[in-house]
Amino acid sequence: MHSSLKLIAVLVSVLLLSACSLPRGAAVQSEILDEKASENPTFQVVDVTRANIPGILTWPKSGWHGHYHWPNTSSGSQSSIIRTGDRLNVRVWDSQDNSLITNPGERFTEIKGVEVDANGSIFLPYVNKVGVRGLTSAGARSKIQQRLEPIVPSAQVQVSLQQGRDHSIDVVGGVTKPGSYPMPSRNYKVLNVLADAGGIPSELRNPRVRLLRGSQTYEISSDLLFEDGSKNALLQPRDTLIVEEDDKSFIAFGASGKEDLIYFPKDDLTTLEAVSLMGGLRDARADPQGVLVLREYDSDAISSSHPGPDLQQVVFTFNLTTADGLFAARKFPINPNDTVLVTESPVVKLRTVLDLFGAVVGVSSQTANLAN
Structure with missing residues (x-):
C-alpha cells in the first residue's frame, strides 16, 4: 500500500510539472495578454464595452481606406454634347422656288452622316467648315443657320446626332x-x-x-x-x-468552429457576426470571456491631434458571458486583415490533468491489487 501511494505521488508530480506542455489548440488569454503588465508593452490592450465603443468608432480605419471613392x-x-467621331444629319428647309440649296419641286435638302473631324468641324456646301464639337444638337443647328443666313436668308435648319464608334462602354x-x-x-x-x-x-x-x-x-x-x-x-x-x-478578409483562429481566412460577405461586419462566421465557440475548449481581436494600425494613426490608438498594434478583448460584452461585440466593427482569436479556457488544462490523474489512480489501484 505504501509503495502504491508513493507511485501515485511520483506520477502526480510528473503530471503537474508537464501540465504546461500538454498539447492545446489555442492559447489561454492570460498568455497573450501577459505583456500588458510589463513596463514597456509593445501592444495596447483595450477592453471593449458599451461605454467606450463610441470613442473607438472615431479611430482611423485599418486594412483599407474606409470609404468608397465614386463619382457623383x-x-x-446631361446633354448630347457633340464629340469627334460623331455624325450629324443636317436637313435644310427652304420655301423659295428658286432656292440655291434645293432642287425644283423640293422644299428641303438633306446631308446625312457628316462626320465630326479631328478638329471638331463638319464640312457643309456653301459654308465650308463649321466647328460643332462641344455643342449640343441645338447649338450646332443655330450655328449652321447663322452661317447659311447670308446665303439663304429663309433657310431653316434641323440637326440630329448619331454618336460615333468611340461612344461605348x-x-x-x-x-x-x-x-x-x-x-x-x-x-x-x-x-x-x-x-x-x-x-x-x-x-x-x-x-x-x-x-x-x-x-x-x-x-x-x-x-x-x-x-x-x-x-x-x-x-x-x-x-x-x-x-x-470583394477581397476584404479577416483571419479566424483559436478555439472556434473554423480556423481560416474568411472573406467579408458584406461591407460591414461586427465582432459577433465574425464569431458566427467562424462557426461559433467550441463548447469543450473556448473561453467566452477571452475573445480577442488583434489589429495593426498604420503609423500615422498614432497622433495627439485626433482620436486613435496609443500603439500601432492593439488587442481588443471581449467578454461574451455578459450582456455588456455581447452588446459591445454587436457594435464593434471588424476591419480587413484583423485576426479574431478565440482563446482556450484554462479549465481545459485542469480537466486534462484531472483526467490523467484519474487514469493514473486507476492504474495504481490495479497494480496494488496485483501485488496483493
Missing part, C-alpha cells in the same frame, strides 16, 4: 454578358449598362463595381450602388466597368 451623378454629361467581367455596349444617349448610367450586360450573378460574393475612367479608378459595393440613387453615376465615352468579388 453630375460627373457625366466596356463591361469586362462579373456580369452575365460582358462586352462593349454603345451609349444610346448621353444619359446612360451605370445601372443602365449593368442591366444591358445581363446584371450581376447572384452567386458573386459581395460584388464591387469598379469604374475605370482615363487615369482615374473608382469603386463601390453593388449593395450601396443599388440602395442609393445618387450613386448611379452618368457614364462617359470609353469608360470601363469591372465587377468583381
Whole structure:
C-alpha cells in the first residue's frame, strides 16, 4: 500500500510539472495578454464595452481606406454634347422656288452622316467648315443657320446626332454578358449598362463595381450602388466597368468552429457576426470571456491631434458571458486583415490533468491489487 501511494505521488508530480506542455489548440488569454503588465508593452490592450465603443468608432480605419471613392451623378454629361467621331444629319428647309440649296419641286435638302473631324468641324456646301464639337444638337443647328443666313436668308435648319464608334462602354467581367455596349444617349448610367450586360450573378460574393475612367479608378459595393440613387453615376465615352468579388478578409483562429481566412460577405461586419462566421465557440475548449481581436494600425494613426490608438498594434478583448460584452461585440466593427482569436479556457488544462490523474489512480489501484 505504501509503495502504491508513493507511485501515485511520483506520477502526480510528473503530471503537474508537464501540465504546461500538454498539447492545446489555442492559447489561454492570460498568455497573450501577459505583456500588458510589463513596463514597456509593445501592444495596447483595450477592453471593449458599451461605454467606450463610441470613442473607438472615431479611430482611423485599418486594412483599407474606409470609404468608397465614386463619382457623383453630375460627373457625366446631361446633354448630347457633340464629340469627334460623331455624325450629324443636317436637313435644310427652304420655301423659295428658286432656292440655291434645293432642287425644283423640293422644299428641303438633306446631308446625312457628316462626320465630326479631328478638329471638331463638319464640312457643309456653301459654308465650308463649321466647328460643332462641344455643342449640343441645338447649338450646332443655330450655328449652321447663322452661317447659311447670308446665303439663304429663309433657310431653316434641323440637326440630329448619331454618336460615333468611340461612344461605348466596356463591361469586362462579373456580369452575365460582358462586352462593349454603345451609349444610346448621353444619359446612360451605370445601372443602365449593368442591366444591358445581363446584371450581376447572384452567386458573386459581395460584388464591387469598379469604374475605370482615363487615369482615374473608382469603386463601390453593388449593395450601396443599388440602395442609393445618387450613386448611379452618368457614364462617359470609353469608360470601363469591372465587377468583381470583394477581397476584404479577416483571419479566424483559436478555439472556434473554423480556423481560416474568411472573406467579408458584406461591407460591414461586427465582432459577433465574425464569431458566427467562424462557426461559433467550441463548447469543450473556448473561453467566452477571452475573445480577442488583434489589429495593426498604420503609423500615422498614432497622433495627439485626433482620436486613435496609443500603439500601432492593439488587442481588443471581449467578454461574451455578459450582456455588456455581447452588446459591445454587436457594435464593434471588424476591419480587413484583423485576426479574431478565440482563446482556450484554462479549465481545459485542469480537466486534462484531472483526467490523467484519474487514469493514473486507476492504474495504481490495479497494480496494488496485483501485488496483493
